[in-house]
Amino acid sequence: MDIFSSLAEQLINGLRTGSIYALIALGYTMVYGIAKMINFAHGDIIMVGAYLLFLLGVGKLGLPTPVVILLAIILCAVLGMLIEKIAYKPLRNAPPLAVLITAIGVSYFLQNFVLISMGATPIPFASMIKVPSLTLGTITVSGITLATLVVTFVCMAGLIFFVQRTKTGAAMRAVSEDRGAAELMGINVNKTISLTFAIGSGLAAVAGLLFISQYESLQPTLGALPGIKAFVAAVLGGIGSIPGAIAGGIILGIIESLTKAYISTQLSDAISFSVLVLVLLIRPAGIMGKMKNEKV
Amino acid sequence: MPILEVTGLGISFGGLRAVDDLNMTIEKGSLVGLIGPNGAGKTTVFNMLTGVYRPTDGGIRLDGENLIGKKPDEISAAGIARTFQNIRLFSKMTVLDNVKVGLHNHIKYPLFGSLFHAGSYAKKEKEMDEKALEILKVFDLDSNSDLKAANLPYGKQRKLEIARALATAPKLLLLDEPAAGMNPNETAELMETIQLVREKFGVTILLIEHDMKLVSGICEYIYVLNFGRELAQGTPKEVLNNQEVITAYLGE
């Protein structure tokens, strides 16, 4: 295989991983924008989503695939809302660190709940996405990659349309800009925050589907790594910014895939994080983030 | 001899010209007022003088020393101290410790002393305590020295901010609306304290107020700012009788 097609293949791989990161990063960034908190448990929603796909489908209930996917998304959205209501809402005026620790607690809770009920041994779970691969000249693009790219594109386009063009989306933007003022304008802040968690968690379920289709193995800690990576992507792009999360995710995915292919697998995390540190040193609020200066 | 010379000072935020071509000369030991309607750019001037904002153009000299490009802590070391319009105390620390932070650069001992409480630690800490209490006494705050700053009543918080500023031994003290939120009695008392501070600490004072009557009571000289430009300057009497100033304040 010539250098060009190997590079092209790595770029496509990177795009695939990156778009999964982007999907998860959207959840982080939306919640951060609106609730001003890092939802550390977000990665574990991906894990719950993956287990739900298994249990609703081949693992237990054996429902048809489209129903399984839809149900998993809905259940994850409900879980997200529930977590917000029980664990985060009472802390809305608490110091940010208290909220962060609570989110870490929720993350531990989800992981260990699944660990107890499903066991620690990895469960093999064959991909639910069955799309034929595509060959363009010397480059072969796998079916999962194709599906991943299409699904993430549709999700992102849908989300951007929703946030920019609908009334509810406008309410979300208003709450993220100034919660107090939005409340005075008659926007139901609680409902908006709740909805944000629902959307973010629903997207996490989709990411769970794509992620598990690639790795084909279930484990209670499977959400941790993509969770952290997506968090880095969100910060890289400028946390709170939707286009930033998308750009950050894709950039991170491509960097990772290129370093794994051409430099070192072991150093790929180090390189990703180094890029993050460098970007933040040059642009302290991320690529597309807005710097907020305290008024003196 | 002037302590502060401001020449052609201006700053733009994006397209907005917040302050334009401001010239000020403040004599050593004087008490000068900077007044103007809301949004005239008074606090922006303070922020430029203390290095929070870097002016787009113009010069600032303190005792002949150029201050442009210096950071806030370097400007504090050069001899300008300030208070803030929206009080900024070290709210979880005690009243005494707030003032002792002001003394940090004046009564020193090395990190070794801090870690081991050895060497000159005890002696210097005692010196700091005494000095801080002496400053607090001027503001009648010495009896509250062990209280958390956040638990002080509002009026006393404003005074503590001035006390902390004075602890840095400034040549020039900038007070940003020191009487904001006070009732007339408290205000009158504060104005007396400010005059006392000038005599006792030998410091030059520039203060922002938008209540003109207040300032004219104690200031020898007044600058009036409107829309970022100097509208008038002079003695309180001259300024109060200036037709443009009256129009700016009362409208047409």
Place this chain on the structure above:
Amino acid sequence: MKRKLISKKNIISVAIIAVLYILIQVLINGGYLSRQMMSVIIPLCYNVIMAVSLSLIVGVLGELSLGHAAFMSIGAYSSALFTTKFELPEFIALPLALIIGGLCAAALGFIIGIPVLRLKGDYLAIVTLGFGEIIKSIFNFLPITGGSKGLSGIPIYTSYRNFGLVFLITAVIVLLIKNLLDSRHGRVFAAIRDNSIAAQATGIPVGTYKTMAFVIAAFFAGIAGVLYAHNVGILKPGNFDYNMSIEILVMVVLGGMGSIGGSIIAAVILTLLPELLRSFADYRMLLYAIVLIALMLFNNSSLKKKLIEKRQMSRQEKSEKEGE
């Protein structure tokens, strides 16, 4: 306002430390401790050091750091490399190892200090987390540190047999940090936390002092790493991941931000808790998670505020009665 070198406070601290020391020694030598408990005695000490040093950054300086384990790993690896390569007698090797571990960690603290000058809040948190992961990957990659197989054959200098020395080191570090808080440097850290704009206007070079706090905290965390390395005898990069940093952060937060005593108590409880809950096996982490969430919710609830108010009221009444 009395300030004496041998103040009442210091005498009390020394007394508490002495009593604790004697108590634990009696427990160890009298054979009252199970083997399991013996094995957590040293971890107890280095976790206390970790919690207290992180408290300096998070509680006192007010900056969120999610990479404290990285400092510990640098201390652990650098000292372990030194002791395994040079094979000096223990009484020379251990003190040198402590200094080397501390200094290497402090050097990293200085490097991390650079982004600290520019970043705030959540951005700083993710960068510290990133630094931790970078260090971990580098240890994983370098041949000299044994890669993912780990660095083994480290001499065991700090087992429970050497508890006296480890306890002494821990006590000294705790005292030094306590001292620091009650000094001109410690005051400046707290001032930066409370209001960094005002601190700068008061003449404090905020960046310098933030870096200083990171360097000091890193130095002590490095020493904790030395104790760790020479207790377990084998180092694996995976041991120092962000979960460990978070565990220490939880100690600091549960202990009550900025309270040294609180951090120590939380570190002790959280180190012992998994051991005590061992009979619950699988459920212990779930329990831990629930306790964590419940505590955070309680800490910030109106119920707690009411309880505090009630206590203050009754106190006030009491003092009024006494005054009569």
